Amino acid sequence: MLPLDPERLPVHVAIIMDGNGRWAQERMLKRIVGHQRGAETVNMVVEHAWQVGIKYLTLFAFSSENWSRPAIEVRALMALLKKYIRKETARMMRKNIRYNVIGNRADLPDDVNETLDDAIRQTSGNTGMLLTLALSYGGRQELSRAAARVARDVLAGKLTPEDISVEKFGSYLDTGGLPDPDFLIRTSGEMRISNFLLWQLAYTELYFTETNWPDFTINEFNKALADFQSRERRFGKTSDQISLRTEPLNV
Numbered sequence: 286m287l288p289l290d291p292e293r294l295p296v297h298v299a300i301i302m303d304g305n306g307r308w309a310q311e312r313m314l315k316r317i318v319g320h321q322r323g324a325e326t327v328n329m330v331v332e333h334a335w336q337v338g339i340k341y342l343t344l345f346a347f348s349s350e351n352w353s354r355p356a357i358e359v360r361a362l363m364a365l366l367k368k369y370i371r372k373e374t375a376r377m378m379r380k381n382i383r384y385n386v387i388g389n390r391a392d393l394p395d396d397v398n399e400t401l402d403d404a405i406r407q408t409s410g411n412t413g414m415l416l417t418l419a420l421s422y423g424g425r426q427e428l429s430r431a432a433a434r435v436a437r438d439v440l441a442g443k444l445t446p447e448d449i450s451v452e453k454f455g456s457y458l459d460t461g462g463l464p465d466p467d468f469l470i471r472t473s474g475e476m477r478i479s480n481f482l483l484w485q486l487a488y489t490e491l492y493f494t495e496t497n498w499p500d501f502t503i504n505e506f507n508k509a510l511a512d513f514q515s516r517e518r519r520f521g522k523t524s525d526q527i528s529l530r531t532e533p534l535n536v
């Protein structure tokens with residue numbers, strides 16, 4: 286495989302980490318074992334993204350719809366998340382990585398929220414990679430929460446309907462202030478977005494692999510990044526306009 290071009294890396298990589306359950310079931314193991322192995326893949330991916338110089342990494346760790354899974358799996362996932370964050374915060378400090386969370390935190394158990402708050406507070410001064418965990422996250426839910434915030438600000442006289450541009454509306458989303466993802470990876474062979482970052486993925490390059498998340502390796506991550514580097518992003522322009530451009534695209 287050709288080495289990655291550091292000048293053409295995606296600034297923001299988002300990942301739908303799918304296939305933990307199938308990985309476990311194929312091995313006659315409990316689904317939670319798949320999630321545990323998935324957490325090890327998270328470690329590897331965070332480390333590698335940091336190493337190659339990706340600035341923003343966003344991981345879909347628990348969707349709004351995942352609440353309807355069996356209570357035992359939900360509890361185990363929450364416990365795993367809490368354990369992961371507690372255990373890995375020291376490493377995030379060493380690597381200068383800052384934690385961020387998107388999603389409806391009001392639905393998360395108090396102890397998980399406390400652990401997240403601690404980790405966010407501890408890492409808040411870090412200036413390296415921003416690691417965003419999407420928890421209790423759904424794109425439609427995020428959009429409707431943003432619309433409600435906009436409506437409240439209009440009612441309070443802080444905003445007029447004419448002020449609502451694409452940029453302004455984007456600033457009301459959970460991801461306000463973050464650049465849109467350049468690259469989305471989904472594991473386990475499903476070809477869906479599954480209510481992830483619906484607004485933000487408008488011009489994102491999509492990459493799907495058959496590999497289940499616990500089996501996703503550094504090599505596969507590099508292969509995906511190399512695939513990204515082979516693509517031409519036109520943002521609605523023509524190929525000629527892109528090759529002639531001297532200024533960065535304003536997107």
Ligand code: FPP
Nearest residue numbers: 302303304305306307320323324327346369
């Ligand atoms: C999807 O696989 C994965 C999840 C619902 C949870 C993702 C969680 C982790 C990777 C581990 C914990 C996360 C962190 C950030 C430490 P699935 O269960 O839907 O798989 P299936 O489609 O094969 O059933």
